[in-house]
Amino acid sequence: MKPIRVGLLGFGTVGRGTYEILRRNQEEIQRRAGRGIEIVKIAVRDAARARTVVGAGIEVTDSPEQLVGSAGIDIVVELIGGCDPARALVLEAIGNHKHVVTANKALLAVHGNEIFAAAHRVGVMVAFEGAVAGGIPIIKALREGLTANRIEWIAGIINGTSNFILSQMRATGASFESVLEQAQALGYAEADPRFDIDGVDAAHKLTILCSIAFGVPIRFEAAYMEGIGKLAAADIRYAEQLGYRIKLLGITKRTSHGVELRVHPTLVPMQRLLASVEGPMNAVLVKGDAVGTTLYYGPGAGAEPTASAVVADLVDVTRTHTADPDNRVPHLAFQPDALVNLPWLGIEDTVTSYYFRMRVADRPGVLADIARILADHRISIDAMFQREPSEGENQTDIILLTHEALERDVNAALGRIETLPTVLAPVIRIRQEELL
Numbered sequence: 001m002k003p004i005r006v007g008l009l010g011f012g013t014v015g016r017g018t019y020e021i022l023r024r025n026q027e028e029i030q031r032r033a034g035r036g037i038e039i040v041k042i043a044v045r046d047a048a049r050a051r052t053v054v055g056a057g058i059e060v061t062d063s064p065e066q067l068v069g070s071a072g073i074d075i076v077v078e079l080i081g082g083c084d085p086a087r088a089l090v091l092e093a094i095g096n097h098k099h100v101v102t103a104n105k106a107l108l109a110v111h112g113n114e115i116f117a118a119a120h121r122v123g124v125m126v127a128f129e130g131a132v133a134g135g136i137p138i139i140k141a142l143r144e145g146l147t148a149n150r151i152e153w154i155a156g157i158i159n160g161t162s163n164f165i166l167s168q169m170r171a172t173g174a175s176f177e178s179v180l181e182q183a184q185a186l187g188y189a190e191a192d193p194r195f196d197i198d199g200v201d202a203a204h205k206l207t208i209l210c211s212i213a214f215g216v217p218i219r220f221e222a223a224y225m226e227g228i229g230k231l232a233a234a235d236i237r238y239a240e241q242l243g244y245r246i247k248l249l250g251i252t253k254r255t256s257h258g259v260e261l262r263v264h265p266t267l268v269p270m271q272r273l274l275a276s277v278e279g280p281m282n283a284v285l286v287k288g289d290a291v292g293t294t295l296y297y298g299p300g301a302g303a304e305p306t307a308s309a310v311v312a313d314l315v316d317v318t319r320t321h322t323a324d325p326d327n328r329v330p331h332l333a334f335q336p337d338a339l340v341n342l343p344w345l346g347i348e349d350t351v352t353s354y355y356f357r358m359r360v361a362d363r364p365g366v367l368a369d370i371a372r373i374l375a376d377h378r379i380s381i382d383a384m385f386q387r388e389p390s391e392g393e394n395q396t397d398i399i400l401l402t403h404e405a406l407e408r409d410v411n412a413a414l415g416r417i418e419t420l421p422t423v424l425a426p427v428i429r430i431r432q433e434e435l436l
Contacts, residue, residue: 001034001035002035003035003036003037003038004033004035004036004037004038004074004075004314004317004318004321005038005040005072005073005074005075006022006037006038006039006040006073006074006075006076006077006314007039007040007041007042007043007067007068007070007073007075007076007077008039008041008042008043008044008077008079009043009064009067009068009076009077009078009079009080009086009089010043010044010078010079010080010081011042011044011050011053011079012079012080013302013303013306014079014103014130014303014306014307014310015042015044015077015079016053016303017302017303017304017306017307017308017310018039018077018079018307018310018311019039019042019053019054020303020304020307021304021307021308021311022037022038022039022311022314023055025311029311029315032315033314033315033318033319034318034319035318037311037314037315037318039054039058040057040058040059040072040073041058041059041060041061041067041070041072041073042054042058042059042060042061042067043060043061043062043063043064043066043067044060044061044062045062046062047060047061047062064080064085064089065089065092068089068092068093068096068098069092069096073098074098074099074321075098075099075100075101075314075317075318075321076089076090076093076098076099076100076101077100077101077102077310077314078090078093078100078101078102078103078104078107079102079103079104079310080104081104081106081107082104082106082107083106083107083110083111086102086104086107087107087111087114087115090102090107090115090126091114091115091118094115094118094119094122094124094126095118095122097122097123097124098124099124099125099126099127099317099321100115100119100124100125100126100127101126101127101128101130101310101313101314101317102126102127102128102130102131103128103130103131103306103309103310104128104131105131105132105201105204105205105208106204108128108131108204108208108218109203109204109205109207109208109218109220110204110220112208112211112218113217113218116331116332116336117336119331120325120331120336123325124325125316125317125320125321125328125331126331127313127314127316127317128208128313129309129310129312129313130306130307130309130310130313131205131208132158132205132208132209133156133158133205133282133284133296133298133300134160134282134298134299134300134301134302134305134306134309135298135299135300135302135304135305135306135308135309136282136283136284136296136297136298136299136300136309137296137309137312138156138209138284138286138296139208139212140312141286141294141296142209142212142213142286142333143212143329143330143332143333144329146286146288146291146294147333148288148290148291149288149289149290149291150288150289150290151213151214151254151286151287151288151289152253152254152287152288152289153251153252153253153254153286153287154206154209154210154213154250154251154252154253154284154285154286154287155249155250155251155266155274155284155285155433155435156205156206156209156249156250156251156282156283156284156285157247157248157249157274157277157281157282157283157284157300158201158202158205158206158250158282158284158300159196159199159201159202159205159248159282159300160188160279160280160281160282160299160300160301161183161189161193161196161197161201161280162196162197162199162202162227162228162248163247163248163277163278163279163280163281163282164183164188164189164279164280165179165180165183165189165197165228166228166231166236166245166246166247166248166265167279168182168183169231169233169236170236170240170245170246173233173236173237174233175232175233176228176229176231176232176233180193180197188280194227197227197228197229198225198227198229199225199226199227199228199248199263199264200225202225202248202250202263203220203223203225203250203261203263204220205250206223206250206251206252206261206263207219207220207222207223207261209250209252209284210252210259210261211332211339212332212333213252213254213286213333214252214254214259214342215332215333215334215338215339215340216259216339216340216341216342217339217341218332219261219344222259222261222344223261223262223263224261224262224263224264224346224347225262225263225264226262226263226264226265227248227265228248228265230428231246231265231430232428234357234397235355235357235428235430238355238357238397238399239267239355239430241385242267242355242383242385242399242401243269243270244267244268244269244270244275244355244432245267245268245270245275246265246266246267246268246430247265247266247268247274247275247277248263248264248265248266249263249264249265249266249268249274249433250262250263251263251264251266251433254342255345257343257345257349258342258343258344258345258349259342259343259344259345260345260350261344262347262350264430264431265430265431266430266431266432266433267355267430267431267432267433268433268435269434269435272435273285273295273297274295274435277297280299280300280301281297281298281299281300282297282298282299282300282301283295283296283297283298284296284297285435293435293436347407348406348407348408348411349406349407349408350406350407350431351404351405351406351407352404352405352407352431352432352433353382353401353402353403353404353405353431353432353433353434354379354400354401354402354405354410354429354430354431355399355400355401355428355429355430355431355432356398356399356400356401356402356414356427356428356429357397357398357399357427357428358370358397358398358399358400358417358423358425358427358428359395359396359397359423359424359425360395360396360397360398360422360423360424361394361395361421361422361424362389362393362394362395362396363422365422366398366420366422366423367384367386367398369420369422370398370400370417370420370423373413373416373417374400374402374413374417376413376416377405377409377410377412377413378405378406378409379402379403379405379409379410379413380402380403380405381400381401381402381403382401382402382403383400383401384398384399384400384401385398385399386398386399387399395424401432410429414427414429
């Protein structure tokens with residue numbers, strides 16, 4: 001049987017990893033796929049440089065349009081990233097009746113509905129395991145392994161850069177700014193790290209997981225994003241004293257009122273497995289009604305971990321590309337005509353527990369005033385401690401943990417608390433999740 005012919009759009013870190021895995025494990029992959037999988041063409045900006053890397057018989061071009069229009073290609077692998085020109089190239093490949101494999105989470109989070117609809121119309125596949133959590137097969141687990149379950153919620157560490165920064169802050173006691181510089185020096189963070197530390201990257205990935213879990217259209221604009229840039233070493237330390245660790249989590253839940261889709265720093269109890277995920281590693285917890293809670297852990301980025309997912313997609317497409325399109329696994333796990341438009345909940349409609357750090361004057365009655373305002377807004381205190389001020393110091397930190405409360409009520413209460421003359425700085429608020 002003739003090999004499946006693959007064209008690569010992009011030959012950066014993941015592109016080279018994909019090339020290397022296919023070359024190194026060619027025999028093993030063919031035994032699994034039932035036929036060979038061969039890269040026959042690569043489109044890259046610096047074609048001359050790519051030619052010095054790839055073997056003979058692989059055509060290298062600087063024209064991605066030529067690649068997606070080539071009659072000699074069965075599967076286009078899009079690894080250029082971003083939305084432009086990736087969106088146009090993917091849609092052109094689909095229009096030319098080519099299957100697509102992509103690791104581009106931003107493209108799918110923003111344009112996924114359009115891309116999947118186009119693929120469905122012409123009967124081709126779009127595979128995207130590498131778009132979420134690198135080498136962790138979380139897409140396949142949700143679409144296939146957990147298909148018997150009604151998924152209740154997902155909570156994941158899905159940005160390795162932020163997790164590395166928080167891990168180092170906890171281990172060393174250093175400030176966010178100094179650890180960010182270390183992450184950049186080690187290559188874990190970009191020169192402009194905002195995409196990672198502001199929660200955008202995690203929100204792209206979470207948006208995709210949400211749609212697969214609940215059978216809803218992709219809607220990135222519904223995601224709430226809050227990054228880690230305002231966290232202080234003191235918050236990491238106080239959380240430890242209370243039995244928690246702080247992680248940037250992507251959380252999506254199906255509630256009786258609608259779907260939550262949020263990324264933010266979160267207090268996680270130390271006894272939970274997610275709390276022990278350190279450095280640049282990723283982990284995703286999924287709660288299903290039948291199976292209970294399952295954990296998926298591994299490297300969330302890197303050349304070969306992400307390329308591992310890309311090659312797995314190539315094998316899947318190779319196995320099923322001749323199958324009746326109606327009998328393939330749907331892109332978003334649910335049949336396209338069975339997706340539902342559930343209500344989307346804003347962050348103000350979220351119910352969770354909270355950590356508050358309040359910088360206050362060290363004088364009698366301060367805590368009583370704060371507790372009274374919280375009670376007025378139906379917020380009850382679960383735990384509290386006050387840092388002992390140093391000799392001669394006239395201010396201190398009060399740390400509060402609350403029971404579950406509505407975010408809208410919390411906003412109103414903090415607005416009043418911050419007007420108290422004894423509260424000397426804006427209140428630091430971190431949401432807390434038990435993940436049971």
